[in-house]
Amino acid sequence: MFINWALGEINLKIVYYGAALSGKTTNLQFIYARTPANLRGRLISLKTQQDRTLLFDFLQLEIGKVANLKPKFKLYTVPGQVYYAASRRLILQGTDGVVFVVDSQAGRMTENEESWYTMEQHLIELGHDLQTFPIVVQFNKRDLPHALPVQELRRRLPIDGRPCFEASAIKGHGVFDTLKASMNGVVAAVRRAV
Amino acid sequence: MSRSSIVLAPSHLAAIQNLLAQLGQQAEVRCAFLGDLSGQELASWEDRTHLDVASLAALAAGDLMATMEIAQLLGGKRTCNLIVQEHDDMTILVSRVGEGLFVLLATARDVPLGWSRLAIKRLAERILAIVGKAAMTPPPPAVNDDFVHNFAARLDNIW
Ligand SMILES: Nc1nc2c(ncn2[C@@H]2O[C@H](COP(=O)(O)OP(=O)(O)OP(=O)(O)O)[C@@H](O)[C@H]2O)c(=O)[nH]1
Ligand SMILES: [Mg+2]
Numbered sequence: 001m002f003i004n005w006a007l008g009e010i011n012l013k014i015v016y017y018g019a020a021l022s023g024k025t026t027n028l029q030f031i032y033a034r035t036p037a038n039l040r041g042r043l044i045s046l047k048t049q050q051d052r053t054l055l056f057d058f059l060q061l062e063i064g065k066v067a068n069l070k071p072k073f074k075l076y077t078v079p080g081q082v083y084y085a086a087s088r089r090l091i092l093q094g095t096d097g098v099v100f101v102v103d104s105q106a107g108r109m110t111e112n113e114e115s116w117y118t119m120e121q122h123l124i125e126l127g128h129d130l131q132t133f134p135i136v137v138q139f140n141k142r143d144l145p146h147a148l149p150v151q152e153l154r155r156r157l158p159i160d161g162r163p164c165f166e167a168s169a170i171k172g173h174g175v176f177d178t179l180k181a182s183m184n185g186v187v188a189a190v191r192r193a194v
Numbered sequence: 195m196s197r198s199s200i201v202l203a204p205s206h207l208a209a210i211q212n213l214l215a216q217l218g219q220q221a222e223v224r225c226a227f228l229g230d231l232s233g234q235e236l237a238s239w240e241d242r243t244h245l246d247v248a249s250l251a252a253l254a255a256g257d258l259m260a261t262m263e264i265a266q267l268l269g270g271k272r273t274c275n276l277i278v279q280e281h282d283d284m285t286i287l288v289s290r291v292g293e294g295l296f297v298l299l300a301t302a303r304d305v306p307l308g309w310s311r312l313a314i315k316r317l318a319e320r321i322l323a324i325v326g327k328a329a330m331t332p333p334p335p336a337v338n339d340d341f342v343h344n345f346a347a348r349l350d351n352i353w
Contacts, residue, residue, distance in 0.1 A: 002234040006204040011234050039352065041248050046256070055256050058233075060248040066348050067341045074233060074252065086267075090259040094232020176353040180346075187345050191338070 001096050001190065008065075012186050013074045015092055017119050018101035019111035020052075020080035023140040026169040027101065028057045028077055031179060034172065035061060053079040056091050063183075073183060080115065092122050097134040097186035099178055101169075102157070104139050104147035109156055116157055132192070134185035136163045138178045143168040206324050207237060213320055214239035217313060222302035224284060228321060230295050231255050254298050258288055276314070278307070285310060291318045295325065 002011040016024040025045065032043040041060035048054050057077040062070065076095075078088040092098075100119065102112050123133060137159050139150055150166060163181045167174025202210075214226040218239040225245060227238040235251035262272040279286040280303075287299045287310050299314045 002230065002236060003201045004207065004236070005202070006207050013232055013234070034353070036352070041246065044249050044252065055260065056252070058249065058252040063345070063348055063352065066345045067338075069341065071345065072248075074248065076233070076252070086263050087260070090256065090263065093259070094230065094234070180349045180353065183349060184342075184346050187342055191342050 001094075007070070008068060009070045009072055010190070011072045011074065012096045012183075012190070013076065013094055014097045014099060014182050014186060015095045016057075016075065016077040016099045016101055017088070017092070017115070018080060018140075019103055019108060019115040020082070022080060022101040022103040022108070022112070022115075023167075023169040024077040024080065024101050025051075025053055025057050027099070027138070027140075027167075027175055027178070028059050028075055030169060030172045030175045031061070031075070032059055034176070038062075039064070052081060053077055054084070055079065055087050071187070073186075075179075085118065088118070089122050089125075092119075092126060096189065097136070097182050098123070099136050099138055099182050100159075101138045101140050102153060104141045104153060105144055106146045106148050109148070109153075112153075113156060132189065134182065134189045135159075136165070136178055136182040136185060138165050138167045138169075138174065140167045140169050140174075142166045142173070143171060202236065202325070209324050210237045210321055211239070213317060213324075217299070217317055220313070221305045221309065223305075224300040224302065225298070226300075226317070227251070227254070227298040228291070228295060229255055229298070231259060232294075236295070250298070254288055254296065258290070258296050276311070278311075287311065287314045289314045289318045292322050292325065295321070297321065 016027055018024055032040060039062050044058040046055040059075045061073045076091050078091045120130060123130060139153055141147060165174045165178045167178060169175055210228060214237060217223060217226050225240040228236045229251040230236060233252040233255040235247045238247050261277055262274045265274060266272045275290055277288040284303055285301050288296055290296050297314060297317055299310060301310050
């Protein structure tokens with residue numbers, strides 16, 4: 001978080017985290033496509049030739065003035081592929097909230113679990129209290145025939161008490177519900193902290 | 195609150211802005227920029243308007259962090275003090291300021307590298323002197339329940 005009092009700006013950072021191919025970049029692409037141009041910056045994607053995230057995707061959103069303050073959100077995605085662990089840790093630095101994107105497909109559960117626990121590890125290393133840190137969970141790819149029941153996903157991940165949303169990022173379903181919950185969660189956490 | 199959050203008093207920010215602008219008047223400086231390692235832009239000076247400072251901050255922070263990580267993997271410490279980028283048409287220097295901040299200085303290619311190195315080193319020291327004090331300033335209350343409520347309503351308006 002960075003507060004610029006002279007300009008009345010509050011800058012907040014949200015990171016989309018999750019296993020490789022879970023749909024993090026797709027979330028940002030949909031948000032970019034459906035946000036009025038005056039409220040968004042450009043979508044920056046540092047990616048491989050195969051369209052896999054290499055370092056991060058980045059998108060800045062503005063919300064306009066709220067109670068005399070201008071909140072600005074910087075959205076990032078991390079690269080999900082296992083060998084980019086170092087990059088993931090870098091991107092999480094200074095983040096105010098996380099959206100954890102779960103790949104609902106039956107065959108991807110081990111990757112989801114691994115990704116969750118390394119995220120917890122990084123957040124702890126960065127000095128965050130997991131109890132209070134705003135993490136929103138998105139069950140993505142609900143449109144696929146081999147999607148596990150939500151109940152099963154909940155059983156496999158330690159997400160009790162966290163806001164959860166079903167989504168199909170490629171169609172845009174649930175993308176903004178997830179984003180809004182994360183933004184509200186981050187703002188509420190800032191409220192508690194000051 | 196996470197350790198990385200930073201609050202600068204308006205007077206400190208103005209002082210930093212001044213330093214950047216002063217530097218901008220010299221030689222052929224294209225842009226001088228202060229950001230933090232989480233990718234936030236704090237202050238900037240540019241010779242053209244419409245520089246995309248939000249993207250610049252995200253990319254420069256990612257670049258610096260990646261460079262520090264490379265050094266660590268090679269058996270060094272995560273202490274990158276200066277990155278020098280030589281491009282066909284300009285030189286870009288990125289220097290760390292204290293632990294969590296960085297400055298970026300872009301000059302025309304014909305500005306001597308020695309000058310730029312010295313300039314950015316001095317700039318970093320001066321900013322550190324200001325920010326060091328600023329970190330002691332407690333933030334005034336910003337976000338109240340009203341804000342939280344209005345904010346949520348605003349989001350529902352947009353999407
Ligand atoms: N069927 C379906 N496919 C999806 C959905 N969301 C994303 N995809 C597809 O899944 C693939 C990977 O999506 P990305 O958004 O690139 O995944 P990522 O999480 O950014 O992957 P990395 O950058 O490698 O970590 C792409 O082919 C997307 O089109 C979804 O909701 N349903
Ligand atoms: Mg991606």
